[in-house]
Amino acid sequence: MSTKPLLEVKDLAKTFDVSAPWLNRVVERKGRQFVHAVDGLSFSIAKGKTLALVGESGCGKSTVARLLVGLYEPTRGSVSFDGVDTAAKMDAAQRLALRRRMQMIFQDPYASLNPRWKVQDIVAEPLREHGLVRDVSELRERVAELLRSVGLAAVDSEKFPHQFSGGQRQRISIARALATQPEFLVCDEPTSALDVSVQAQVLNIMKDLQRQRGLTYLFISHNLAVVRHVSDQVGVMYLGRLVELADKVELFARPRHPYTRMLLDAIPDIHMSGRARTPVRGEVPNPLNPPSGCSFHPRCPLANERCRQERPTLTLFQGVQVACHAVQEGRA
């Protein structure tokens, strides 16, 4: 088995300039404002595995997704896919070849399909764009095959997106993403907008496809239960930084970082096991003005002076990567 990971991310960062227009800044004497949406992320994903990135609003997980597929340019850091740096200079053909291998599934099933296009055209677009299939009848056959692989019928290709339900649209999105036979799929909250029973269908399909085709997933979600079901490794994000990165079993059995613990405690206890939970405190701070040092310190029951001053780095601790002074000092 190859030990080289399929995807490797090093110190990835993305800063957005959200300053007011120049005139306003001059008149109101305001400085420039930046949002560090992603602030130094490093992780890797092995082939055939699923890494889940979990976090609440403003943590930057959607930005990470878009950085990986090239919708944004990183401010800093590198993304390597199969050993190739995605930011390196390459000609159009090479870049197209890279795009073929990485695809994305989006969150909103209602906005991710062009409402004026037929399903046939939507699913065939990647095939056309990459010149993989030229013959019209072969194109039809491939689209039909793709639709069948996600549980839809070939005749559905003649319909428009508004004739389908949310779950079915999401399956069309998956069919489109699989058209170029990619190796890596970035899934940005693919089931968050779906009902629970439909979510189950889509998650099952995704797992089946992963098994059948050896796909690698980056799965982004705010729902820890879903993450537990689909992932092999889990990364917890807070305000643009990774606070914990561990194997799924380890993370859920023994969460180390205080924020991970807080998240796990906040999940409604559907089976009413009556487990003891620490109440949740505070809210996610404004990303324009993040706290100093460790960005979690205002809400952390274990915060001390060092936490207010010094930003913790992600270090290995008992087989798990954690960014927390309390953990490293043995206080947690």
Next chain:
Amino acid sequence: MSRNPNPQPQAAAPSAWRRFFDGDLWHSYRSSPMAILASVIALVCVVCAVFAEFVAPHNPFDLSTLELMDSRLPPAWIEGGSGKYLLGTDDQGRDILSALMYGARISLLVGLASVLLSMLIGVGLGLLAGFAGGRVDGFIMRVCDVMLSFPSILVALLIDGVGRALFPHAHETLAFLVLIFAIALTGWVQYARTVRGSTMVERNKEYVQAARVIGVGPLRIMFKHVLPNVLGPVLVLATIQVASAIITEATLSFLGVGVPPTSPSLGTLIRVGNDFLFSGEWWITIWPGAMLVLIALSVNLLGDWLRDALNPRLR
């Protein structure tokens, strides 16, 4: 046991015509008497204009058929009028009714052509501004602002004047083109702004991002993905602008700087007839005016209905 969990008639997708007649638009049309009336009137006007040679009882521009004896005849139902000239004749014996039809043809031609041109300019620039953003967007919007500070007639006069100065003995077609261009320049800003707004909304939608992830180039995305989704309001705008373009052309022709005198439009007819208003021969100017109002009104009403029918909130 393989039961279909969603038993629905598995018909193949219906044809485009079927979909149209089943759709809400057709139904809204059928249930709006005003829309039907307006469209019928507009259709009659268009047919008369297009097929003027066949529909008009006379050819008012064929000098050989004119009879000076029949000049300044009042409309048929007034004493002194003749059944041969239903709406009366002008000072050269030309049948007003026929002149209306030929005039309407010119007016409609210029109106439609200029709307088409301004649509092309406006939608194109709007798409570019919305898609490119940044400085390009800023620049195009400033151009729009500047254009809006000028009264449209002034702009048309300016272009027309410049055109005449540049090509003093211009070919008739060239004169027409300059006129169409002048009127088009007064109307494109509306399209640009509307399309820019819609483009900015659509640009952030996930199907556009999906296309970018697939690797589709920006031009293709602009025209194949975004354009079909922003055309809705453009259609409504175009319908309403046809009326405005026709009136602008009529104004210019009335002022004497519109269509060449050899192909009189409704505006020209109004101007010509104005001179006879005070001598009591009202029909020479009133009928072209009424025709102009009729066309503009019916097109405006159609545009209103279309805007309400396409507005999802009002359904």
Next chain:
Amino acid sequence: MSPTASLLEVRQLRVEFPSRRANLLALDDISFDIAAGEILGVVGESGAGKSLTGASIIGLLDPPGRIAGGEIRLEGQRIDNLPYEQMRRIRGRRIGAIFQDPLTSLNPLYTVGQQLIETITAHLGLSHQQARRRAIELLQQTGIPAPEARIDQYPHQFSGGMRQRVVIALALAGEPKLIVADEPTTALDVSIQAQIIALLRRVCKEQGAAVMLVTHDMGVIAETCDRVAVMYAGRIVEIGPVRDVIHQPAHPYTVGLMGSIPAMDEDRERLLQIDGAMPRLNAIPAGCAFNPRCPRVVERCLRARPELMPAGGTHAACWLHAADEGRAA
């Protein structure tokens, strides 16, 4: 069902949407009770009709939707057929409402204090000073820090979770007996969600207000509610105490629903999935609406529509539990 007079009684409620094609029945003979001080959850997937139920009770049904049959009684008095003015007075005073989006529930042009005071003076007839004191009290109760200062701030100066607390305060301002909450936590982060549902539960118990909590999230129901009603295609398919419905669901849909939720405490290779999707309003099957997707369908399900009948600890609308069916659940 409680034999004592319930605070809210809904009997055979039918809501339809007349459209030019057909008369779509969105709610079909809904009946349930809410006792004073009780928290009833109404759970279901999109299109099941749970939001419509809430809207009908508050009297905010969007036209062309209208109540086509049945009764809604609040403390014995019928409220479904009241003229607009009377309903307006009931709304706010006796029924409070919390909606999903805190951004649009508050008027951005008025301060939080102004909106609270307006509601209090309108419904409780207090003077401005007294209303202001009461408003500060309410903000305190809902956990907003430094309420004397924040009462004069505008909604955009609050974060999402804080805004939802203000909305809860606003709903409680008129001292209503019943609160209808439609997806109050769906737009919030999971850590804030936990705080808000704890708040809702505490404050409603303190004030003695009954709550009808509409949501698609079974976890929120488990944390907050005393009883829960499961809706499917415009009907209630199961209703009962929360513990029983969650641990021992009687209706196959509820079983499927519980099975498709990924659990935090066990690992499964595949989630239980219910094939197909909820039928659209214009394509509801005859008999039991769930029959095309039901793994335990029998012939009777295709012909006749079941009413709610006792099934273990709950009531389920399923022929499998009919007394004469002879089959155990």
